[in-house]
Amino acid sequence: MKRLISLRRLSITTKQMSLQExxxxxxxxxxxxxxxxxxNLRVLFESACRLTCLRELAIGDCAGPISLPFVELIALESLAIINCKLKLTQDNKSKFPSNLRMLSISQSEQVVELLQCLNESAYALEFFAIYDCPSFTAIPVWLSNHIRLRVIRFIRCPNLSSIPxxxxxxxxxxxxxxxxxxxxSERCRPTIGKDWPNIAHxxxxxxxxxxxxxxxD
Incomplete structure (x- = not known):
């Protein structure tokens, strides 16, 4: 595998616990x-990672928790997490990809914990979406610190009750x-919704x- 140095895109399924070898x-x-x-996947790589050109990472239907080498993915711009759990420590929370432009979280029970990572990094974020997360109950007020955000999507989050x-x-x-x-949706109705003044712009x-x-525009 390591000889495929010109490879640009790779999608895999594996029964291994680690991709180190x-x-x-x-x-x-x-x-x-x-x-x-x-x-079964728990660890991607435990040694130096040379994925310095990796721009997109998608992880779906992996039980986890999976440890990701965020600090070494210096070019990562797009991260999609679908029905899987990541291993988050205080250290890698603060090293969430700093150049991240697109973040999509789907069917995640740790959505609140993942969002805490955004509170400390990823201020280049432009696209932010959360799908099918009943545990997502409140939009953090510090989301407004991400001043480059252009698109926000909240889809099938039944317990999300307001827009700050x-x-x-x-x-x-x-x-x-x-x-x-x-x-x-009712709170965001034009002119009559309680949250309409917060989004009318x-x-x-x-x-x-x-x-x-x-x-x-």
Whole structure:
């Protein structure tokens, strides 16, 4: 595997607990890496990682917890976490990928813990989405510190109840989508919703698949 130095994209499924012997960590030109259905996987690499060109990482349906070498993924721009658990320590929380532009979290019971990582890093974030997370009950007020955010999506988070006033300070925000999030859609109804003043500045707003606001940039 380590001889495939020109490889750009790789998607795998494995029964192994560690990929240390696979040689994947030496693919210095790899740009996309995806793991799917790796129920036994716990550690990617335990030694030096040369994935300095890796821009996209997707992990789906892996029981975990999986330890990721965030500090060594210096080029990572897109991270998708789908129905799996990551091993988070105080150390790697503060070393969440600093260049991250896109973060998508789906079917995660540790969504709140993952979001705490954003409180300390990843201020280049432009796209932020959470899908199918009943444990996601509140949008953290510090999300407004991510002033480059352009797109936010909350899909099927039934216990999410409100939009904080601090969202008004994200002036770069261009699109907000809220789908099947219980009472939140009602709170965001144009002019009459309690949270409408907090989001009225966003040019494009979609509630339950209906565009309720559309303004050109």
């Amino acid at each position: 696979s040689g994947i960590q030496y693919l210095e030109n790899l740009e996309f890496l995806g793991f799917q259905g790796c129920q 006033q601090e969202i008004q300070s994200i002036t770069a925000l261009k699109e907000l989508r809220i789908e099947y999030c219980g009472e939140l 966003i040019p494009r707003i979609q509630l339950d698949l209906i565009w309720v606001q559309w303004m050109e």
